[in-house]
Amino acid sequence: MELVTRTTDVRQLHPFFVGEVTGTDLRALDEHGIDEIRSMMDRYAVLVVREQPFADAEQVEFARRLGGGEIVTKVGRSVIDHAARLTEPGMTDISNLDENQQIIARDDRRRMYSLGNRLWHTDSSFQNPIARYSMLSAKEVPSAGGETEYADMRAAYDALPAALKAEIEELRAFHSIIYSRSTIGFTDFSDAERAQFPGAEQPLVRVHPGSGRTSVYLASHASHVIGWPVPEGRILLRELMALATLPQFVYRRTWRTGDFVIWDNRCTMHRGLPFDEATQRRDLRRVTTVDVAPTAVRV
Ligand code: OGA
Ligand code: MN
Numbered sequence: 001m002e003l004v005t006r007t008t009d010v011r012q013l014h015p016f017f018v019g020e021v022t023g024t025d026l027r028a029l030d031e032h033g034i035d036e037i038r039s040m041m042d043r044y045a046v047l048v049v050r051e052q053p054f055a056d057a058e059q060v061e062f063a064r065r066l067g068g069g070e071i072v073t074k075v076g077r078s079v080i081d082h083a084a085r086l087t088e089p090g091m092t093d094i095s096n097l098d099e100n101q102q103i104i105a106r107d108d109r110r111r112m113y114s115l116g117n118r119l120w121h122t123d124s125s126f127q128n129p130i131a132r133y134s135m136l137s138a139k140e141v142p143s144a145g146g147e148t149e150y151a152d153m154r155a156a157y158d159a160l161p162a163a164l165k166a167e168i169e170e171l172r173a174f175h176s177i178i179y180s181r182s183t184i185g186f187t188d189f190s191d192a193e194r195a196q197f198p199g200a201e202q203p204l205v206r207v208h209p210g211s212g213r214t215s216v217y218l219a220s221h222a223s224h225v226i227g228w229p230v231p232e233g234r235i236l237l238r239e240l241m242a243l244a245t246l247p248q249f250v251y252r253r254t255w256r257t258g259d260f261v262i263w264d265n266r267c268t269m270h271r272g273l274p275f276d277e278a279t280q281r282r283d284l285r286r287v288t289t290v291d292v293a294p295t296a297v298r299v
Pocket of ligand 1: 123
């Protein structure tokens, strides 16, 4: 399908979601152009914009304009990485590189922590307010592997059997990054780090204020269902995760240098795929905005 807007051209890359924008420099958009990007985000949930030569500070500035709110700072590797390769405030390092631009060792704690990004998740679901938009800029990409997959939680909700929709309608789940990391055997958090991440309750079903669409709201951070016995809730969450990430709801992005991808954390999940980290460099840089106006729960 083809849609033409005033400043940009958009092509839909997946039957349910993901728009690809060409012919625009996001740094040069006026307020109307930024509004157009917001409407495209409401519709496509993920936007791929090719050939964006953002400097780090420009990427943070773009996020500030788009999100209208604060930039999330204590997320991703920066939580545990005190060496900080990237110095721009608000920039999260999603690379496999250290402060000397060298590939991080296989058993480095920063790598262990970052491996959590291989699990399906949505950013900052373990915090309140959650993340609204995350945006990744691809500076260096592996020659094979290291793709990012996105799942459309609106389409997943639409496809749920009516009885399951009714069952989860009022439920809330507890999200914790300490929990999600523990499922892959990363338990090496200090008391101070644990104290930073008490976790958060989130509704299992949300209505997106921009599109009016209903979505499941899931992540590997979701530990249990509030008010349910833990094993019972965890089984339900696993079943929902499996349904929400069926191949028909998933788009896989093979990165090219210069790609800029924006996703809406309120209605999509994502995960990174493996690559040969011993020999390949992958330098992606992320900025994330806070969901300033709380996402509406079912009205
Ligand atoms: C992120 C993330 C996955 C990847 O940037 O938030 O989860 O493919 N990235 O690196
Ligand atoms: Mn993420």
